[in-house]
Amino acid sequence: MSEEIRTSIHGQWSSRTAFILAATGSAVGLGNIWKFPYITGENGGGAFVVIYLLCIVTIGLPIMVAEVMLGRRGRQSPVNTMAALAAEEGRPAIWFLLGWLGVIAGFLILSYYSVIAGWALSYVFRTASGVFEGATADGVSSIFTEFVSNPESLLAWHTIFMVATTIIVSRGVKHGIEKAVSYLMPALFVLLIILLFYSMSTGYFLDGLNFLFAPDFNKLTANSILVAMGHAFFTLSLGMGAIMVYGSYLPKETSIAKASMMIAVADTLVALLAGMVIFPIVFANSLEPGAGPGLIFQTLPIAFGQMEAGVLIGTLFFLLLVFAAWSSAISLIEPAVAWLVENKGVTRVTASVWCGMTTWVVGIGSVLSFNLWSDKTWSLSLFGETLFENKTFFSTLDGLTANIMLPMGGLFIAIFAGWLMKVESSKKELNTTEKGYNLWLFLIRVVAPIAVMVVFLNVTGVIK
Numbered sequence: 001m002s003e004e005i006r007t008s009i010h011g012q013w014s015s016r017t018a019f020i021l022a023a024t025g026s027a028v029g030l031g032n033i034w035k036f037p038y039i040t041g042e043n044g045g046g047a048f049v050v051i052y053l054l055c056i057v058t059i060g061l062p063i064m065v066a067e068v069m070l071g072r073r074g075r076q077s078p079v080n081t082m083a084a085l086a087a088e089e090g091r092p093a094i095w096f097l098l099g100w101l102g103v104i105a106g107f108l109i110l111s112y113y114s115v116i117a118g119w120a121l122s123y124v125f126r127t128a129s130g131v132f133e134g135a136t137a138d139g140v141s142s143i144f145t146e147f148v149s150n151p152e153s154l155l156a157w158h159t160i161f162m163v164a165t166t167i168i169v170s171r172g173v174k175h176g177i178e179k180a181v182s183y184l185m186p187a188l189f190v191l192l193i194i195l196l197f198y199s200m201s202t203g204y205f206l207d208g209l210n211f212l213f214a215p216d217f218n219k220l221t222a223n224s225i226l227v228a229m230g231h232a233f234f235t236l237s238l239g240m241g242a243i244m245v246y247g248s249y250l251p252k253e254t255s256i257a258k259a260s261m262m263i264a265v266a267d268t269l270v271a272l273l274a275g276m277v278i279f280p281i282v283f284a285n286s287l288e289p290g291a292g293p294g295l296i297f298q299t300l301p302i303a304f305g306q307m308e309a310g311v312l313i314g315t316l317f318f319l320l321l322v323f324a325a326w327s328s329a330i331s332l333i334e335p336a337v338a339w340l341v342e343n344k345g346v347t348r349v350t351a352s353v354w355c356g357m358t359t360w361v362v363g364i365g366s367v368l369s370f371n372l373w374s375d376k377t378w379s380l381s382l383f384g385e386t387l388f389e390n391k392t393f394f395s396t397l398d399g400l401t402a403n404i405m406l407p408m409g410g411l412f413i414a415i416f417a418g419w420l421m422k423v424e425s426s427k428k429e430l431n432t433t434e435k436g437y438n439l440w441l442f443l444i445r446v447v448a449p450i451a452v453m454v455v456f457l458n459v460t461g462v463i464k
């Protein structure tokens with residue numbers, strides 16, 4: 001392939017910073033602020049956080065480097081990138097299926113992601129209306145319970161979020177994302193710091209820190225290790241081609257390793273900050289850390305109701321959360337849209353509308369999971385280990401994508417980039433120091449794939 005062909009037909013980022021911003025926009029989202037605190041609460045705190053951080057460094061980072069590298073080398077949608085790179089490296093064409101695994105995972109994730117983003121959107125208005133002013137923990141909780149029990153209203157918010165996402169995606173990568181993210185991410189960060197001061201004033205800050213950072217490894221189960229690893233993939237947007245497709249719009253000169261490191265650090269900081277904000281509020285109000293997906297909606301409004309200028313800060317906070325979710329949602333659907341444009345000859349607009357509609361329909365299942373279908377659950381055990389327990393439609397999709405499909409995608413990415421791609425190809429593409437390259441090669445060849453496999457085998461009861 002000549003260098004000329006190696007520019008994506010979908011455009012290119014204007015600079016390295018633009019890529020970092022867009023990829024950070026993809027990484028930082030509901031995963032950091034909504035999901036990280038609630039799964040940490042459900043899985044007992046500190047020890048879970050330690051495993052999560054370990055996974056970020058030893059599995060997430062090397063796979064992120066690999067994914068960006070494959071994307072930049074292939075310069076197409078993940079499906080076509082994998083096909084082209086397999087051909088280039090003399091490997092079987094079947095590797096294009098890895099791209100498809102990602103496309104499907106992206107659809108499934110976005111379908112429920114949009115429902116939760118809809119909650120955040122409705123909380124922008126709810127907070128602005130002042131209902132949380134002076135509200136008790138019980139009051140805040142019942143507002144949430146009442147809200148999610150109404151399928152029509154959840155459906156309406158899900159619809160608004162999906163339509164907005166479709167519109168942005170249809171306009172293409174270069175318009176919008178870069179600029180929006182460069183203002184909104186720092187603003188979100190500032191608001192989290194303001195909230196951190198509130199949490200410090202609750203008198204329960206240390207209890208929160210203790211819960212988050214003091215590990216009690218007795219609390220770890222095989223399943224919570226799987227959830228921690230799955231979340232490392234989810235929060236960094238790895239294993240499904242989102243970061244690969246963003247890598248395909250990356251100019252040649254950029255250092256992939258440095259960019260990946262910055263993205264991972266920013267992402268992790270936001271998650272830890274969110275945890276440090278939320279758990280003191282949980283303990284100050286005698287709430288349950290394991291309250292589940294409603295956790296931030298049942299804790300943060302208490303803070304907004306009590307603090308100075310809480311209506312303004314709270315409204316802004318949820319607004320920024322919606323934007324963070326939006327910039328992630330865009331990347332969830334981009335692999336599919338890029339593929340449709342490349343292979344079906346349709347315009348970006350048509351491709352976006354089709355993808356948006358399909359995702360919206362699947363999302364209805366998640367809307368109903370919190371009300372009409374909340375008792376429609378199922379469980380699954382394998383070799384005496386419980387793999388799925390009392391899963392609704394929503395939690396099935398979440399578990400299947402984050403804990404199985406993304407790590408599986410990541411495993412194959414590691415195998416392809418580490419073992420099947422020629423060393424000279426990856427070395428040339430990464431263009432980093434000898435030491436840095438060797439470290440990456442060791443992590444991607446040995447550490448990451450073995451870690452993922454061990455966690456998989458452990459949770460299925462094959463190894464103990």
Ligand code: PFF
Binds near residue numbers: 028030032
């Ligand atoms: N990383 C996003 C978050 O933490 O909210 C979610 C996500 C985006 C996951 C894109 C996967 C992905 F490809």
